[in-house]
Amino acid sequence: MRRSSLLNQEQDDTEVNLTPMLDVVFILLIFFIVTTSFVRESGIEVDPPQASTAEVQSQASILIAITGEGDVWVDKQPLALSALGPVVARLQAERPQSSVVIQADKSSRSGRLVEVMDKLRQAGVDKIALAAQQP
The missing domain is CATH 3.30.420.270 (Nucleotidyltransferase; domain 5)
Structure with missing residues (x-):
């Protein structure tokens, strides 16, 4: 009887707790989703003309x-x-x-x-x- 309780205790000690690893994975997933920048495209590649006074437009x-x-x-x-x-x-x-x-x-x-x-x-x-x- 004592031997079986000792085996059960050893099995409990050897289990790997995955909860902290899953937490880290979800935090990294949220980080990458939030920091991703989405680039809008018109759908076709064009070669625009050059202008030395061209400005970046944010909106x-x-x-x-x-x-x-x-x-x-x-x-x-x-x-x-x-x-x-x-x-x-x-x-x-x-x-x-x-x-x-x-x-x-x-x-x-x-x-x-x-x-x-x-x-x-x-x-x-x-x-x-x-x-x-x-x-």
């Missing part, structure tokens, strides 16, 4: 890309120019403090850029910026 949350061929992309989706106004108006209603940044490829036509800006103004967007690279 740019709606990105519109214009490719060299004149295609318009918003939220990783190609859009027809006629659908641009309602889509951007909906996005801006969801995020009222956001501004719109147009990322036009340096080989795109300026006429296409003016058409996009006109559609945005018709949709009621008043905070519009153009993306450029610093040399």
Whole structure:
């Protein structure tokens, strides 16, 4: 009888307590989630023109890309120019403090850029910026 109680006591002493390790794992998970920065993308890679006076804009949350061929992309989706106004108006209603940044490829036509800006103004967007690279 004494021998079986001694074996049970040894088994209890050899168990590994995983609770502190799980606590540390969850704390690290929360840390990485909180410190992760999310980068917004327009959905297509463009080569913006260079400007020595380009400034970083912190509130740019709606990105519109214009490719060299004149295609318009918003939220990783190609859009027809006629659908641009309602889509951007909906996005801006969801995020009222956001501004719109147009990322036009340096080989795109300026006429296409003016058409996009006109559609945005018709949709009621008043905070519009153009993306450029610093040399």
